[in-house]
Amino acid sequence: MTYTYTAYGLVFQLPYPCPILPIAPVDATPDVVAVDGTVPRQLAAPVIEDSWWQAEPQRFLWLGGMHTGRFLVEGGERITFERSSTAKDELLAFHFLAAVLAAVLRQRGLLVLHANAALTPTGAVAISGESGAGKSTTLAALLARGCAMLADDITALRLACDGHVEALPGVPQLHLTEDAAAGLGRDISSLPRYPWRRMKAAIPAHAEMAASPAPLRVLYQLQTHSGDRLCAYRLRGVEKFAALQDCVYGPLLPEEQPGQFPLLAAIAEQVAIVCIERPAEQWTVDKVAEMIMHTCVRGEISNAD
């Protein structure tokens, strides 16, 4: 039996249920097919690798671990999955919806950012930053202000037919810690926590998802600083390119760079890139969210008092 779902504008056919993903239309032709099978323990000639994965042109091998299994992603169209004997379903799903999905999107020519994305009244915004910077909390705060959700953790960008950069609706779930959820009035007491994600819970967000791709207007780079104020400034020129490079969800192989360069350049040209620096301690997500809304709606940066 197979199950067909949709995410990032693609139709996925899977050999097991993945209930967090929206079900695809009955007559939809799969863009990506996942099958159970034998997966090699290593690639023949990996160009880049680390302890979790290997990559060569159009092939990505997720090595997983004792409690998952191995995934092989080929050509952005095929995923072969070999489950380990002690695999845990929630860990399998987590890796599939993260590194494996990102590999599919990269192989299909999309630019994948380690960022969240929301749809505001004036277009999409993406929020990048290091782990613990507050990306997901900020996304939840924007949703509380009436924005729709586009993506949590993996934002996929592409050039639309008319040349504008657009962000695609991803997986309808939001990951929050207990404190962050409580601060935003969300009850996650019944949801499991994930030790491999700093004890965050995956919160379904189907009702809050944007229905279609949206033009990307601003990329926010969320950072902490030693000061006591919240401040923001716009990046210019090559700084924008460097900021983009910092949040690419890689690996981006040398062979893929020429293909991605036009999209990176279009983003640098069309999209404002704003650095928001928040105090390391004593900060409120409300102020960050208000700053983002102010920037989006009024098109100007104002620093908080």
Next chain:
Amino acid sequence: MPIELTAHIVRTEGLTSESVDEDIVILNLAGNNYIGLDEIGRRVWELIEMPCRVDELCQQLSQEFNATAEQIAADVLPFLTELENEKLARVVDE
């Protein structure tokens, strides 16, 4: 090896680049990285599209940026050396 004022230099052909605001970003496949050039670097990049003598390049830039040729040379020579090391430019015969 440092580049001499009497050398002729030209940028490598076939490189992909894009303007980003006032700067220019060059895709350096050989180094698997991106090189960003600001205002002066960008102008140098434009001027070395065809082979040119380094001292004449410095003279041109001194007029455009209102600085002495010596001041320009102090900045441009290391910059050209860096471009050569990154294989983005090369010294050619006259």
